[in-house]
Amino acid sequence: MERIHKLSEWMKEEDIQFSFLTSTESVFYLSQFYSDPHERLLGVAVFQDAEPFLICPAMEKEDAKKTGWNHEIIGYSDIENPWELVKHAVFKRIAKINRIAIEKEHLNVERFEILSELFSNAQFISAEEKLRTLRLIKDEKELGAIREACSLADYAIEVGCSEIKEGKTELDVLAAIEFALKKKGITAMAFSTMVLTGANGASPHGNPGLTKIKKGDLVLFDLGVVVNGYCSDITRTVAFGDINDKQKEIYDTVLKAQLAAISASKPGIKCSEVDFAARSTIEKAGYGDYFPHRLGHGLGISVHEYPSLTETNDLLLEKGMVYTIEPGIYVPGVAGVRIEDDVVVTENGVEILTKFPKELQIIS
Numbered sequence: 045m046e047r048i049h050k051l052s053e054w055m056k057e058e059d060i061q062f063s064f065l066t067s068t069e070s071v072f073y074l075s076q077f078y079s080d081p082h083e084r085l086l087g088v089a090v091f092q093d094a095e096p097f098l099i100c101p102a103m104e105k106e107d108a109k110k111t112g113w114n115h116e117i118i119g120y121s122d123i124e125n126p127w128e129l130v131k132h133a134v135f136k137r138i139a140k141i142n143r144i145a146i147e148k149e150h151l152n153v154e155r156f157e158i159l160s161e162l163f164s165n166a167q168f169i170s171a172e173e174k175l176r177t178l179r180l181i182k183d184e185k186e187l188g189a190i191r192e193a194c195s196l197a198d199y200a201i202e203v204g205c206s207e208i209k210e211g212k213t214e215l216d217v218l219a220a221i222e223f224a225l226k227k228k229g230i231t232a233m234a235f236s237t238m239v240l241t242g243a244n245g246a247s248p249h250g251n252p253g254l255t256k257i258k259k260g261d262l263v264l265f266d267l268g269v270v271v272n273g274y275c276s277d278i279t280r281t282v283a284f285g286d287i288n289d290k291q292k293e294i295y296d297t298v299l300k301a302q303l304a305a306i307s308a309s310k311p312g313i314k315c316s317e318v319d320f321a322a323r324s325t326i327e328k329a330g331y332g333d334y335f336p337h338r339l340g341h342g343l344g345i346s347v348h349e350y351p352s353l354t355e356t357n358d359l360l361l362e363k364g365m366v367y368t369i370e371p372g373i374y375v376p377g378v379a380g381v382r383i384e385d386d387v388v389v390t391e392n393g394v395e396i397l398t399k400f401p402k403e404l405q406i407i408s
Contacts, residue, residue, distance in 0.1 A: 047074055047178060048096055054174050055145065056092050061138055063090045063145035063171055064130070064159070069345045070147060070175055071098070076111040078273050079104055085126040085155075094137035099126060131162045145171035176350035181364035186274060186344065187388060190366060193234075193276035194386050194397040196269045200225055201280050201400045204239065204265045208284050208407045214239040214252035217263075225269060234268030234275035234347040245281065245380030248337060248372060259285035262295070262379050263407075268347055275347040277368050278398045279384035282405040291381075294331070294373045295404050298381045301325035301371040302402070305339060309369070309387060309394040315357040322371040323355060331373045340368035343386055365389045366397075 051074070055063060065071060066087040072078045074088045075098055090096045097116040100108055105119035118133060120126045134141070141163050146156070148170045156168070182190065200221050207220040218239045225233075240250045241257045245264040257263060261284045268277040281295065301322040308321035319339040326335045342349040343366045351359050353367060370384030383402055387394040 045074070048090055050178055051090050051174065052092055055090070058143070058145075058169065060143045060145045060169055061092065061141045061166075062134060064088075065090070065145075065147055065171060065175070066155070067147050067150040069349075070150075070171075072273050073175070073179060073345055075108070075113045076273075077108045077113055078111075079107070084122075085120075085130075087130070089130070089134060091137055097133050099130060099133075127158050127162060134163075141166045143167050143169055145169045145174075147171055147175070179344055180342070180350055181362060182344060182366050182388065183364075187364075187366070189272040189274035190276065190343065190386070190388075191397055193269050193271040193274055194278070194399075196225065196228060196230060196271065197267060197276040197278040197386075198398060198400040199228070200267050200269065201265055201278060204263075204267075205282055205405060205407055208257055208263060208282070210258060211256050213254045213256050214241055214244070215254060217257070218252050221265075221267065230269045230271075232270040234270050234277060238264065238266040240264045240266075240380065241284075243377055243379065245382075246374040246376050246378065247380065248374055248382070250380075257284055260287060261285075262287060262291055262381060264380055264382060266382065266384070273345055275343055275345070276386055276398065277343055277347055277370075277384065278386065278400065279370055279372075279382045280400055280402070280405070281381045281383065282407055284407050286406070291379050292404070293329075294375065294379055295381050297326060297329040297331060298371055298373050298383050299402055299404075300329075302369055302383045302385070305369045305371065306385070306387065306394060306396065309361060309389065310392060311361055311363055311389055313361050315351050315353045315359050315361065316355050318361070318369070319353050319355045319357075322369070326371060326373060331375075334373045334375050335371060336374070337372070340370050340384075342367050361389050363389050363391060 099118040102119035203224045207217045242261040264281045266279040305322040338354040340353040366388045372382035374380040386397040
């Protein structure tokens with residue numbers, strides 16, 4: 045596979061004898077096998093020239109075969125020690141190990157200590173930066189999955205808007221959204237769905253509950269779905285009946301900021317410049333203190349991945365990058381508004397992948 049080959053070439057450049065990657069996302073990226081093994085070990089081992097292998101619980105071995113992984117699959121039972129199997133498989137391929145690449149952000153201390161004992165003379169190198177670089181530019185197959193996920197996210201917002209009624213709770217609406225998606229074949233959300241009404245929307249990562257929706261509220265939806273291993277992430281804020289001038293001013297400011305960031309997005313532009321386009325718009329309107337988070341984040345196998353669109357990130361945008369643009373204003377006790385789209389960088393700008401209208405929707 046091309047992805048394995050690119051990782052192997054990096055390993056040769058860095059004199060790394062093998063990489064052992066254990067996050068669900070990295071295993072999927074390299075093998076196309078998607079699994080959440082809970083406490084059990086899951087991993088892909090990659091070498092400079094030797095055959096890679098996949099290790100997983102024995103009960104998932106047949107599922108792994110079906111993904112098209114054509115290399116060795118080591119399945120282990122619950123009474124076997126998978127680490128001894130890893131050690132045996134590695135030394136069957138290479139005799140001397142000086143440097144091992146791992147995901148330092150993912151591997152816990154216990155597992156790191158086990159690896160350190162198995163390969164006691166090895167130095168451990170972080171694989172994260174290389175993996176982020178590999179995953180940064182999406183190919184057409186990846187973009188196809190993301191586009192489908194975005195289309196279903198649009199549908200979910202449509203369902204949510206249709207469910208808004210006087211006296212319904214945030215969780216009532218949330219349940220209706222996820223039930224409708226289940227009927228469309230969606231088995232996993234990209235993250236915990238958010239439906240927040242009124243002052244609850246002023247918490248950027250609020251928790252939906254039993255608060256009832258009432259006329260004059262702004263209702264914030266933030267959700268995403270997973271399609272073929274790839275995520276979408278959309279936020280829309282709508283009005284239930286007439287809203288006051290302050291709420292309307294906040295909404296119009298966020299929309300203006302979001303459109304400014306979209307216009308600023310094009311190849312060769314720094315991530316920080318895109319953030320600035322939105323942030324300066326909000327600051328000029330007097331709401332700078334109420335925009336407490338970055339403008340957006342990369343999107344793909346993980347709902348939050350590289351790059352991070354912050355005012356300090358000078359990474360240049362490239363064609364094929366996928367990220368969110370999601371400015372927000374959150375005034376405690378008043379209202380919260382966030383508008384978020386997923387975009388992919390094109391030759392001259394960006395293609396907006398989430399299509400649900402952004403002009404203020406008034407639900408009667």
